[in-house]
Structure formats: structure tokens, C-alpha cells
Amino acid sequence: xxxxxxxxxxxxILLILFGSFTFYxxxxxxxxxxxxxPTFFPQVLSAVLILFSLVSIVLSLVKSCSPxxxxxxxxxSTETTKPAFRxxxxxxxxxxxxxxxxxxxxxxxxxxxxxxxxxxxLGERNVLKIACWSIGLPLLLYLVFERILNVPLPVFxxxx
Amino acid sequence: MEPSIFQxxxxxxxxxxxxxLFIGVTLGILIGALPGLTATMGVALLLPFTIGAQMxxxxxxxxxxxxxxxxxxxxSIPAVLIRTPGTPASAATLMDGFPMCQAGNxxxxxxxxxxGSFCGGMISCAIMIFLSPVISHFAERFSYxxxxxxxxxxxxxxxxxxxxxxxxxxxxxIFGLLLATVGFDPVSGVPRYTFGMPGLLDGVSFIPALIGxxxxxxxxxxxxxxxxxxxxxxxxxxxxxxIGGMLKHWFLIVRTALMGTFVGSLPxxxxxxxxxxxxxxxxxxxxxxxxxxxxxxEGILGPEACKSGATGGAMIPMLTLGIPGDAVTxxxxxxxxxxxxxxxxxxxxxxxxxxxxxxxxxxxxxxxxIFVGFVSAKYIAKIVSIDKKILLPVICVLSVIGAYAxxxxxxxxxxxxxMGVVGFAMRKWDYPAAPIVLALILGPMAESNLRxxxxxxxxxxxxxxxxxxxxxxxxxxxxxxIFGLRSSMKSGTAVSDAR
Numbered sequence: 001x002x003x004x005x006x007x008x009x010x011x012x013i014l015l016i017l018f019g020s021f022t023f024y025x026x027x028x029x030x031x032x033x034x035x036x037x038p039t040f041f042p043q044v045l046s047a048v049l050i051l052f053s054l055v056s057i058v059l060s061l062v063k064s065c066s067p068x069x070x071x072x073x074x075x076x077s078t079e080t081t082k083p084a085f086r087x088x089x090x091x092x093x094x095x096x097x098x099x100x101x102x103x104x105x106x107x108x109x110x111x112x113x114x115x116x117x118x119x120x121x122l123g124e125r126n127v128l129k130i131a132c133w134s135i136g137l138p139l140l141l142y143l144v145f146e147r148i149l150n151v152p153l154p155v156f157x158x159x160x
Numbered sequence: 161m162e163p164s165i166f167q168x169x170x171x172x173x174x175x176x177x178x179x180x181l182f183i184g185v186t187l188g189i190l191i192g193a194l195p196g197l198t199a200t201m202g203v204a205l206l207l208p209f210t211i212g213a214q215m216x217x218x219x220x221x222x223x224x225x226x227x228x229x230x231x232x233x234x235x236s237i238p239a240v241l242i243r244t245p246g247t248p249a250s251a252a253t254l255m256d257g258f259p260m261c262q263a264g265n266x267x268x269x270x271x272x273x274x275x276g277s278f279c280g281g282m283i284s285c286a287i288m289i290f291l292s293p294v295i296s297h298f299a300e301r302f303s304y305x306x307x308x309x310x311x312x313x314x315x316x317x318x319x320x321x322x323x324x325x326x327x328x329x330x331x332x333x334i335f336g337l338l339l340a341t342v343g344f345d346p347v348s349g350v351p352r353y354t355f356g357m358p359g360l361l362d363g364v365s366f367i368p369a370l371i372g373x374x375x376x377x378x379x380x381x382x383x384x385x386x387x388x389x390x391x392x393x394x395x396x397x398x399x400x401x402x403i404g405g406m407l408k409h410w411f412l413i414v415r416t417a418l419m420g421t422f423v424g425s426l427p428x429x430x431x432x433x434x435x436x437x438x439x440x441x442x443x444x445x446x447x448x449x450x451x452x453x454x455x456x457x458e459g460i461l462g463p464e465a466c467k468s469g470a471t472g473g474a475m476i477p478m479l480t481l482g483i484p485g486d487a488v489t490x491x492x493x494x495x496x497x498x499x500x501x502x503x504x505x506x507x508x509x510x511x512x513x514x515x516x517x518x519x520x521x522x523x524x525x526x527x528x529x530i531f532v533g534f535v536s537a538k539y540i541a542k543i544v545s546i547d548k549k550i551l552l553p554v555i556c557v558l559s560v561i562g563a564y565a566x567x568x569x570x571x572x573x574x575x576x577x578x579m580g581v582v583g584f585a586m587r588k589w590d591y592p593a594a595p596i597v598l599a600l601i602l603g604p605m606a607e608s609n610l611r612x613x614x615x616x617x618x619x620x621x622x623x624x625x626x627x628x629x630x631x632x633x634x635x636x637x638x639x640x641x642i643f644g645l646r647s648s649m650k651s652g653t654a655v656s657d658a659r
Contacts, residue, residue, distance in 0.1 A: 007588075007589055008589065011585075011591075015331065015335075018335075022338055022353070025353060026352070029345070029350050029352050036610065036611045036614050037348065038347070038348050038352060041337075041341055041607045041610075041611075042338060042341045042352065045337050045341070046338065048334055049334045049335065052327060052330055052331050052334065053331065055327060056327055056328070056331065059327070080384045081384075081387070081388055083387050084388055085384075088380045088383050088384060091380065091383055091556075092577070092580075092581060095376075095556065095560070095577050096577065098560065099560070099570065099573050099574060102560075103570055111557050111560075114556070114557065115554075115557060118553030118556060119550065119553050122383070122386060122549040122552060123386075123549055124547075124549040124550065129550065133550055133553075133554065134553075137554055137557060141557070141561055144190075144194070145561065145565060149191070149205055151197070151201075151205070151565050151568075153561065153564070153565075
């Protein structure tokens with residue numbers, strides 16, 4: 001329960017910080033224009049975001065005083081266990097590496113490697129299945145995008 | 161002899177024309193179903209092919225219409241099956257389509273998508289054929305102030321698509337509106353929040369944001385469920401859609417299709433906005449608004465009929481005024497011009513021999529779409545029975561390629577990954593993602609039209625309340641917010657009662 005309360009608070013505070021930053025940054029875009037300038041919309045939105053975040057924090061604090069309401073919000077949220085969280089982090093890390101490597105090696109090689117990594121991460125151990133999907137899918141997508149639809153995909157090129 | 165709609169059908173049903181229409185619809189469904197490839201992109205990709213193959217005007221338009229209709233429908237297939245909207249317009253269908261699919265009714269969900277799309281498309285075709293001049297005359301009265309009011313009306317739907325928590329929905333919406341301000345300012349051209357990154361100059365790309373918010377966040381959620389051993393493979397039942405059950409909602413379908421046709425006929429508005437208007441209308445008119453988001457038929461039929469209604473609507477200003485309603489019709493306008501035709505009032509006077517086959521092709525494309533949709537639903541639905549250990553990595557690769565394909569930019573892939581993390585955090589803390597989508601669509605429209613309206617001579621804030629169309633739209637917006645708050649409170653009470 002405390003976790004949920006602190007999570008709501010942290011998100012509320014983060015949103016206020018984000019809103020304050022966007023409000024301040026919007027001031028930089030001031031120009032001599034007639035009517036409403038480029039700062040108006042972002043600043044109004046930032047101010048409303050800060051206001052709503054404050055209301056959200058107050059509501060979560062009020063909730064914490066009512067054990068019944070807190071229990072309700074507790075049962076609504078889905079807990080993520082440590083092993084699950086670790087796998088999600090590894091998946092995100094895998095995506096980042098996949099993205100970065102694609103810049104140098106193009107689409108096919110990194111896609112095959114990423115698919116193998118993800119299937120192993122999720123517990124797939126059937127080598128034939130892994131091989132078929134990880135090779136077949138990138139090739140099929142390459143065929144559809146590059147050859148049929150003429151949409152270029154990242155290609156391997158020597159970058160120095 | 162004066163050309164008629166029957167002669168239009170004769171031309172559209174000629175073997176060659178019908179064949180390219182069939183190929184167009186099928187290819188369009190494939191394009192729409194691939195994340196990142198939109199209807200606009202599909203039509204743009206195939207236009208050079210129609211020129212290269214030296215197709216006649218009728219054949220060329222048949223193919224492009226087929227792709228357009230197919231892609232708009234196809235976008236909902238991955239939205240329903242794997243929570244990855246193939247096109248932006250499908251984001252609204254996902255909200256009830258995916259839960260229905262998770263309950264094992266993938267075939268029924270796809271059937272509802274097909275039927276809703278077909279009805280919306282056919283109704284809008286009828287309106288397009290008989291009422292084009294009247295609607296385009298009304299659409300001409302829309303100026304900056306009216307478009308701003310329309311955007312506000314659209315944004316007011318955040319209150320009703322936020323599920324049980326309107327405050328969190330509003331916060332998501334404002335976050336989305338702030339994201340929409342990134343990039344060149346639409347009026348002065350000043351770059352905002354770009355921090356020297358060229359990839360942000362055109363703003364946060366919509367498709368990658370959509371892919372991140374829905375597809376990646378769902379992958380992370382599924383990994384969490386899978387690791388904890390709580391995942392149950394949905395049992396496939398109701399594989400064949402039941403028409404009888406769908407016809408029960410005929411009044412909703414007709415209403416949302418008419419709304420979609422009107423929205424589509426407004427230049428600048430389109431299928432994306434129409435889909436959310438359809439969802440809002442379905443919820444507003446439902447006896448059980450609290451059940452939306454749990455997988456009910458109205459939550460699929462409303463947005464689908466409205467979205468497809470916009471396809472016919474978008475053709476109205478293009479054909480009658482020569483003004484494209486959206487990006488797809490802009491390309492079609494180009495295609496007509498290449499064929500030596502000038503869309504506008506003279507097209508109806510001088511080239512009825514082209515106009516009627518055009519109308520007939522729209523109707524036939526919808527018929528082909530329902531045929532392909534129903535026949536394939538049973539097989540496509542089996543995607544959900546693929547082992548998650550395989551399906552999740554496949555979704556990741558599809559999403560990465562989808563995010564890249566739109567602008568061939570690896571920066572967009574990074575945007576999708578970041579938005580995926582944001583989307584996952586939002587889901588963990590019950591912040592709905594749909595308001596961000598709505599805000600990204602409508603934010604630029606609201607800001608640019610407000611500012612342009614206020615730049616006009618003698619402009620004042622009061623004009624938004626004194627002009628009849630803006631006043632009505634703003635009143636609708638207030639009504640929608642009140643309804644959203646009421647249904648949110650009602651669903652909160654229902655949840656408490658259930659507990």
C-alpha cells in the first residue's frame with residue numbers, strides 16, 4: 001500500500017518538475033508576433049499540468065487517510081515481481097542495443113540476433129523454433145518492405 | 161446518353177478494373193495491418209505503380225480506392241489482436257477490441273471490425289453520391305475558429321475515454337498536448353523543445369509514439385505476466401462472426417457512420433479524429449457506459465463505422481471542390497490530375513463518366529473488404545494462439561520496423577522505445593494512454609487554428625461564442641466533459657458495488 005502511495009507521489013512530483021521545466025523553457029521562445037505567440041500554448045498547458053498534478057498528489061494523500069480506498073487502488077494495480085522487472089529491463093536494454101547496432105549493421109543481422117535474444121530471455125528453448133522464427137521473420141519482412149512495397153530498411157554500410 | 165451510376169458499375173466491374181480493385185483492397189489490408197505503414201503511405205507507394213503500368217483513369221482510381229479502404233480497415237486487425245494499431249485511426253478500436261480478443265473472442269472482434277467498417281463505408285458512399293454538394297457547401301463555412309472549436313470538441317472526449325479516472329486522463333491529455341508542441345511552431349516557425357536534435361524539428365512523430373505507447377508497453381506488461389506464470393493463452397471461441405448480434409446495433413452504426421462522413425468531409429479532419437468521435441458517441445448513447453473498455457461490441461462498431469464513414473466523407477471536398485480532405489485524398493487528387501482530370505465543380509459537369517465509376521469503385525471496395533475480412537477472420541484470429549515466447553519478440557521487431565518505415569529514421573525507433581517505457585509506467589499507475597493519442601492528433605490543429613483565428617482583423621476571444629458553428633461545437637464539448645465526468649463517477653460506483 002505504501003508502495004502505491006509513494007508511487008503516486010513520485011509521479012505527481014515528476015509531473016510538476018516536468019511542467020515547471022516546460023513552462024520555463026517555453027519562455028525562451030518569445031517572439032515579437034501579433035496575437036498569441038509560440039510561448040502561449042506550452043505555458044498554459046504547463047501551468048494546467050502543474051495544477052492537475054498538485055490535485056492528484058492531494059487526492060492520493062487523502063486516499064492514504066482512507067484505508068478502504070487505498071485497498072481498492074491496491075487491488076487495481078498490477079504488481080511486478082523482481083524477476084519480471086529484471087526481464088523487462090533486459091528487454092528494454094535489448095531494444096536499445098538492437099536500435100544502436102542497426103545503425104551500423106543494417107536491419108537483417110541485428111534483427112536475427114535480437115529475436116534469438118528475446119526468445120531465450122522469455123524461456124523458449126526449442127532450437128528449431130528459434131531458428132525458423134529468427135531467420136524467417138526478418139527475411140519475410142525484408143521481402144515485403146524492400147522488394148514488394150519499396151520501403152527501404154536500414155542497410156549495412158561502412159561508417160567511419 | 162447521360163452517364164449514370166449503373167454505367168459506373170459497368171465500368172468498375174470490367175474484369176481488369178475489378179481485378180486491380182481486388183488486389184488493391186487485399187494489399188491495402190496487408191499495408192494497414194503492418195504497423196508503421198498507413199493508408200497514406202500505401203496510396204503513395206502504389207501511385208507510381210499505376211502510372212508505370214499505364215492504367216486507365218478508372219483502373220488507377222479503382223486500385224488507389226481499394227488500397228485506401230483496405231488499409232483503413234486493416235489497421236484495426238493488429239489493434240484488436242496484439243494491441244498494436246496498424247494505423248492511427250485504429251487506436252480507438254483497440255480499447256474494446258483487444259479486451260474482447262483477450263477473452264477468447266478474436267473471431268467475433270474481427271467480425272465486428274469488418275462489419276462496422278463495411279456499414280460505415282457503405283453509408284458514407286451513399287451520402288457521397290447523393291449529398292456531396294450540400295455537405296461540401298456546409299464544410300466551406302469552416303474557418304480557423306470553427307476548426308479550433310472542432311479540435312476542442314475532440315479533446316473534450318478525453319473525459320469519456322479516460323476509463324474510471326478523469327483526472328489521470330486529463331493529465332495524460334495535457335502531457336500529450338505538450339508533446340504535440342515539440343518541433344517547429346506552426347505559425348511563427350520557431351523550433352520548440354528540440355534541444356538541437358534535428359529528429360525533433362518535425363515534432364514527435366505520431367506513428368512511433370503510438371507504437372511505443374501501445375505495442376511496446378503491452379510487450380512489457382506481457383513479459384511481467386508471463387514471468388509470474390499468470391499468463392493464460394486465450395482459448396479461441398466464437399471464430400465465426402454472428403451478423404444477427406451486430407445488426408442489433410444498427411442505429412449506432414448509422415449514426416456514427418453519418419458523423420464520420422461529416423467529419424471526413426472537413427478538410428484537415430479525418431479518420432483518426434472520426435474514430436474517437438465514434439467511440440465517444442457509442443459510449444454516450446450506451447445504457448452501460450461503464451462497460452466500455454471491457455470488450456463490448458458497441459466499443460468496436462462505433463469507432464469502426466465512424467472511421468470508415470470518414471473515408472467517403474473525405475472524398476466529398478476532393479471531388480466537389482478540388483480540396484483534399486486529408487493526406488490520402490491529396491494523393492488521389494494528384495492521381496486524378498495526372499490522368500488529365502481537374503477535380504472540382506467542373507468534374508461533375510464535364511466528367512461524369514469518371515465520377516460514377518469512382519463512386520461504384522468505392523462501393524465495390526467495401527464489398528470486397530467485407531468478403532476478404534469475413535473469410536480471413538477465422539485464420540487471422542489464430543495469431544493470438546501463437547506462443548507468447550515467440551509472439552512478443554515478433555511484435556518487438558514488427559514495432560521497430562514500423563516505427564522506422566514511416567520516415568526511414570532510426571531516431572523514430574528511439575522515440576518508440578522511449579514512449580514504450582513511458583506507456584508502461586503509465587499503465588502501472590493507471591494513467592490511460594488513449595488521451596495522449598487524441599492530444600497528439602488534435603493538439604497541432606487546436607493551437608494553429610486558435611492562433612490563426614486570433615490573427616484575423618477584428619478577431620477577439622468572443623468570436624468563439626458568437627459564431628453559430630463554434631458556439632454549438634463548444635457546447636457539445638462542455639456536454640461531453642459533463643457526460644465523461646458522470647460516467648466516470650458511475651463506473652467508480654459500479655466498481656465499488658462489485659467489490
